[in-house]
Amino acid sequence: MSAVQINLNTDINQLRNSGYEVEMRGNFLLIHSVPFLNSDRDLELGTLVSNVSSPRVTDHVAYFIGGPPFNTDGSVMKQLINTSRTHNLGLGIVTNHMFSHKPKPMYPTYYAKMTTYINIVSAPAQHFFPEANAKTGKVIEPKEANSVLKYSDTNSSRAEIDAINSKLSGLKIGIIGLGGTGSYILDKVAKTMVGEIYLFDGDKFQQHNAFRSPGAVSKERIDQNSFKVDYLQEIYSQLHKNIISHSKYLDETNIGILKDLDFVFIAIDRGDAKRIIFKKLEELEIPFIDCGISIRRKGDELRGSTRTTLSTKDNRKHVWGERVSFANPDDDEYSSNIQVSELNSLNADFAIIKWKKYYGYYSDLSFELDSSFSIDVNKIINNDATN
Incomplete structure (x- = not known):
């Protein structure tokens, strides 16, 4: 009670x-x-x-x-x-x-x-x-x-938007990649009425992750060298009852594990892995959102952008064009674990808002499938509108 x-x-x-x-x-x-x-x-x-x-x-x-x-x-x-x-x-x-x-x-x-x-x-x-x-x-x-929540969302009841929240009720959600952006996506999804949340990542939770993830973690907990998904499952299971962790990278041998999901968020930077995941989700007719962050050093400042790309059953072609890079960005400043938690959080927020628009939680008047936010000019560009 x-x-x-x-x-x-x-x-x-x-x-x-x-x-x-x-x-x-x-x-x-x-x-x-x-x-x-x-x-x-x-x-x-x-x-x-x-x-x-x-x-x-x-x-x-x-x-x-x-x-x-x-x-x-x-x-x-x-x-x-x-x-x-x-x-x-x-x-x-x-x-x-x-x-x-x-x-x-x-x-x-x-x-x-x-x-x-x-x-x-x-x-x-x-x-x-x-x-x-x-x-x-x-x-x-x-x-x-x-x-599915371990205590009541009283803010929703006070605002009387439980009927709107129910649009997400029961969904089986996958999050592939639980680094900076993926962990913030989990933070938002865990506070909804989705039925189950599946986490996929084969990496360990280390010190640099603590600066790119929501909340604060003790040095002693970091030293336990847990898998990211196990650590985050432990934290967010205090709020949401049905979080399932898979401490593995997805490849051709295990990609079938996605078959029962309703929607998937992808927050990884390996282009070769994205190709495999995209093709399987298309085969399974599962909608997904791919997230991206690009950061470049310019003198003593950073420039960059965030990208949010939605792929649905009826709209797939744009992800294979110029919207998503399938390169393995080893030379990108971001891959060196530069600390950009605000961009991770922002990228996750754009993804969550687009996901909620897809399910009718938020109004959507532009129907864009791809959008990018440029930091230095503070501008959002929408692409591939479906209307």
Whole structure:
């Protein structure tokens, strides 16, 4: 049970002990079987919903699942209904109305908030149907927690974007290369509702990696000489339940391990390995994003760029043109492990944003398949638009 739910125990228990039909879904509190009058003054039952992502009540708004409630004179409850439209809160919660009844001072507890709304909605129904009561005494058994995250994303619930987050739910994601850029990609992906995250890298986590990866690591941990994927799996499994590490480089002998993935991020600089991986992902019809960083020394300054290239089932040709280099950049300054964590993070952010656009999380109006950011002129160039 999350910390928020623990803080809500008193309110929830009070509601249940009073006989209300209580259900918790994530950070939403639902009260079922709330009686109300319809336009014909017939009795109907609805569900009252409140966001409870904060330990104390900070929001006077509530939601309602059902038809619009009416007063005893047959008029709709305009004094209560703020808007009437479908609102997907996620977790299977689709509401029909938003209520607004703001007291002064604010509701002291969620028990006070929910019972106030119930009394307002139910009063007209009880005028014609005295036996109508939201206190059904029915107990709704809590469902087993099935979130891939080990604790709740309360920011998403507060912003009520769980339905948007669900667009990534259940995906099997691969990350090939867990150096600077790949580790930042993992940091972002691990904070989503994807089903499983597979890590592929045969390199060890050493001192230079500590300067190109998110967070901080002790010298003692570095000295353990773990594989990158094992170290990162250990760290991020504190947040996401399903992270699987493969401490190996991918080649012709093991590339088939990618066959069950839904999407793959590639953050390696070996061109020969990229050719093998690209061809296999195309054969498997798996979409992927390839990341690239190029850094050059110019006097006592660095110049360079980041690149983000998306390949989908219907758009593959551009990756074999000039967008992706298949050279092995041994002479590039970047290959000497120059410390550029801000570019690694930026490259990862561009990749994550494009990935989320692909799945409809973010709006996409340009539909570019390739983009590059040039450091010295601070400019983003989009290429290969599909619209």
